[in-house]
Structure formats: structure tokens, C-alpha cells
Amino acid sequence: MSLWQDLEKLKACTWVELSHPLNNxxxxxxxxxxxxxxxxxTVFDYDEEMLSCRIHTYKFPGQFGTHVDFPCHFTPDHLSSQAFGGKQMAMPLVVIDLTSKIAANGPDTAIEVEDILAWEAEHGRIPQGAFVALRTDWYKRWPDNDALNxxxxxxxEHCPGWSIPALEFLYEQRGIAMNGHETFDTDASYLAVEADDLAAERWVLDHGHLQVEVMCNLDKVPATGAIIFVMWPRIEDATGMPVRAVAVFEE
Incomplete structure (x- = not known):
């Protein structure tokens, strides 16, 4: 069976970039x-003898810009990049909007299970295998490092983020595939201070899950109905890697 018609349908949809542009x-x-x-x-330039072309090299940390974290990021001997293939790169996208709660309570805000249940009461049950993204509009602070922190x-630091009970609920009760957020860290800052650890991020990775950090444009994507594609280079033993993430949906 040909998928070409499905591809044409996808191309006619709205595409939203969820990754920040990167420079030095x-x-x-x-x-x-x-x-x-x-x-x-530049290591080879247009005016070189015999062959006129330009070749660049790229040096960056795995956790740079919009990036995926693999389980070995925090714990030795956990799964690294080569354990995850193409089937893990396309998922239903769920966007949970936390901006009203942040406006009411300030930046030291964490998403809790009751927030997820309230979202489901409005939009329906989160599907198994979904990518759940936490919208905080924090991406609008990019590229100001002080503002992001x-x-x-x-x-x-005073940044919103995830609580461990919310992540446990999503992965264990809803069977999601991946979580994502706009901040540098998974944890709401005040919870990280209380735990003296990035405990929520550690929980995600130590349970063999993937997450995407420093996302953008989640305010331009519907709460349900979109597909997310998260693509990263095929580099073995990576603990993390910058990603190109895009959302596709019908208006």
C-alpha cells in the first residue's frame, strides 16, 4: 500500500518549528x-585548489539548544542513543498549557496530577504513546541566558517545570512515550532546591524514558491532534543530542 497520498496530506497541513535556531x-x-x-x-573553503567547496566542522555539547536526553545522561550503563530508532521519532503530540497557573502563582510553579486531570476533563484522555509537552511560554526568553534561568x-533560579508525581502519572498511568518542556531543566526550580537534585529529570531518565528540553512555539500548536517528529543525528553512545522537532496539524 502506498503512503504517498498520506504524505501529500501531511504537506498540506500546518507545520510548526519546535526547535530554537543555534549559533555561537x-x-x-x-x-x-x-x-x-x-x-x-571553516576547514575547507571555496578557493582551495582542485575542488572549490566549503566544509565546516561543528563542536557543541550534546545538551545544546533544543535537545533530547537519553537515559545514560544521568546514570552510567543506562540506555544511550543507539537504543532508540526511527519509530521513536514520531508521536501524537499533547500540549498542556501551564501559563495561567504561572501567571497566578509566579514562576516557581510545577505541574501536578490535578492539572493533568483538569486538562483531560477538557480535552479527553491522553493517548498511550504520546509526547506530552509542557507549555510555559518560557521559550520567549530565548536567547537571554539570565532570563531563561x-x-x-x-x-x-526560578523556573516552572515538572513534579515527579505528574511524570509518574503520565508514564505509568497513561503510558506516554516522551515528555518535553521549554526550560533548561525538567524540574521546577523550587522542587530541585528542596530535593538538592534534579530529581524529576533523574526519575525520567532512570526509568528508561526520553525527554526533549528547551522547546519553542508550543503556543502555536493545538492541545491535541498534532503529530510531533523529533529527529537527532545517529551518533552512538550519545547522552544527548540537539534535535530538529516539528509539529504537524490540520487547521
Whole structure:
């Protein structure tokens, strides 16, 4: 059976970019050493003898820009990049909007199970195998690193994010395939401070799941009905890798 007609239907849909553009000034996690990013370094140029072409090299951390984290990111001997193939790169997309709760309670806000149940009461049960993205509109702070971290006067971070009970519910009760968010970290900042650890991120990865961080444009995607494609380079033993993520949906 040919899928060509299905492809033509997809091409006629709306496509939304969910990945940030990257350059040598793009922000990244402060613990990564300086000098870890060098994009588009020319190693062969148009005026070289015999063959006129330009070749670049690219140096970047795996956790750079919009990126996927593999389970081995936090724990040795857990699954790395080669354990996941093409079938893991296409999923139904669910977008849970947390912006009203953040507006009411401030940036130190976490999504809880009751927020998910309220979302389901309006939109229906989250399907098994879904990618669940947490919309906070935090992406609008890109590429201002200080704004993304939302530092206070003492250098503490104040960012919204996930709670462990919410993630446990989604993976164990709804059987989702992947979660994503717009911030640098999975955890709501205040929960990370209380735990003295990125405990929510550790839970996701230690249970063999994947997540995508530093997403964008989730406000341009419907709550249900879209498909997300998350593509990364096929580099073995990677703990993380920048991704090209796009959403496709019918208006």
C-alpha cells in the first residue's frame, strides 16, 4: 500500500518549528565549560585548489539548544542513543498549557496530577504513546541566558517545570512515550532546591524514558491532534543530542 497520498496530506497541513535556531552565541547550561561551542568553523573553503567547496566542522555539547536526553545522561550503563530508532521519532503530540497557573502563582510553579486531570476533563484522555509537552511560554526568553534561568539577587533560579508525581502519572498511568518542556531543566526550580537534585529529570531518565528540553512555539500548536517528529543525528553512545522537532496539524 502506498503512503504517498498520506504524505501529500501531511504537506498540506500546518507545520510548526519546535526547535530554537543555534549559533555561537546561543545559551546553554552554565556547568558546561567555556569553549564547548564552535559552529561553522571553516576547514575547507571555496578557493582551495582542485575542488572549490566549503566544509565546516561543528563542536557543541550534546545538551545544546533544543535537545533530547537519553537515559545514560544521568546514570552510567543506562540506555544511550543507539537504543532508540526511527519509530521513536514520531508521536501524537499533547500540549498542556501551564501559563495561567504561572501567571497566578509566579514562576516557581510545577505541574501536578490535578492539572493533568483538569486538562483531560477538557480535552479527553491522553493517548498511550504520546509526547506530552509542557507549555510555559518560557521559550520567549530565548536567547537571554539570565532570563531563561530567571536568577534572583542571590543567583537562585526560578523556573516552572515538572513534579515527579505528574511524570509518574503520565508514564505509568497513561503510558506516554516522551515528555518535553521549554526550560533548561525538567524540574521546577523550587522542587530541585528542596530535593538538592534534579530529581524529576533523574526519575525520567532512570526509568528508561526520553525527554526533549528547551522547546519553542508550543503556543502555536493545538492541545491535541498534532503529530510531533523529533529527529537527532545517529551518533552512538550519545547522552544527548540537539534535535530538529516539528509539529504537524490540520487547521
Amino acid at each position: 552565541q546561543s545559551p546553554y547550561w552554565g556547568g558546561i565549560p567555556d569553549g564547548s561551542v564552535e559552529l561553522c568553523r 530567571n536568577f534572583d539577587e542571590e543567583g537562585g
